[in-house]
Amino acid sequence: MSFFQVTPASMTDAQEITDLIIACDIDEYGVPDIVLQDTMDILQGLTLETDTWVIRDDASSRAIIGFAFCEQQAEGKLISYGYVHPQHKGRGIGSELLSYIERRSAVVARTPSGSLDGAWTLSNVIPALNEQATRLLTERGYQFVRLYSRMNIDLTEAPPEPMAVPEIVIAPFRQSQDEAFLFEAYRESFRDSRLYTEKTMEAWLEERNGAHHDRRLWFTAFEGSEIAGFLTSKNFGDHVYVDFLGVKPSYRKRGIGLALLQHVLQQAYSQGITKVMLSVDAASLTNAHKLYARAGMKALFQMAMYSKFLKEQN
Incomplete structure (x- = not known):
């Protein structure tokens, strides 16, 4: 049973969602990693009614304090992201959002998969050092897959x-x-x-x-x-x-x-x-992170991907 009022996101929520993610980024990484247009691009590429979830504060402000989305990354592969405002951690919001993600993923996974092994997987990307998010995912059966580094250069x-x-x-x-x-x-x-x-x-x-x-x-x-x-x-x-x-x-x-x-x-x-950024798989087969370092780029922070198996096609 849900303890929160959860609704789909709308395009009019884009600025509030951006503000939420910025607050999360600063709390986790020390720097913001999103702008309004990023959020609008994300929302425009989703089916908002089924693949996005917003949780608002139960106080009079009704501010957005939780947001998540899930999308099909490729045949047989789903990827999701979730955000909880730093001031509202520990209330079960992340767990609630993950439950919505998983229920939606179960519906999508009932469709035929085009993946080579006939299986669906669900991935979730979190800050690499967030112990609470790591524990939540591992308790739900997710396993660590890889690290991503966000790299940056400031051209002085x-x-x-x-x-x-x-x-x-x-x-x-x-x-x-x-x-x-x-x-x-x-x-x-x-x-x-x-x-x-x-x-x-x-x-x-x-x-x-x-x-x-x-x-x-x-x-x-x-x-x-x-x-x-x-x-x-x-x-x-x-x-x-x-x-x-x-x-x-x-x-x-x-x-x-x-x-x-x-x-x-x-x-x-x-x-x-003067600022140029990119993301790189820390385990890149081509050692791309070394190339970027030679260009003067430095790692700002790392994100971790956790995945779990959803369904096998019979």
């Missing part, structure tokens, strides 16, 4: 000129000419990563059509007519977020990834943006 002065890579030409993305090349590079660069899922080019490009996907901050690396690597970014005005940076396996260990990152740092600085 103009970044150095991007390094030259022999026989490689790095240039700004060309909207009508480079889309197929970009998708080819994405598929070959990320196919060996843990979170890769097959998508059509149209679907993948549609996901990169949000208002903040600034094509001026996208770059390609070619050797002759062959695509070698790529980088895509989001522009939030006060910071740039590197969305994808990939180098095809046959072109790795030549400095292409570092050169691509240096290009986006230079372009961001030229636009008056």
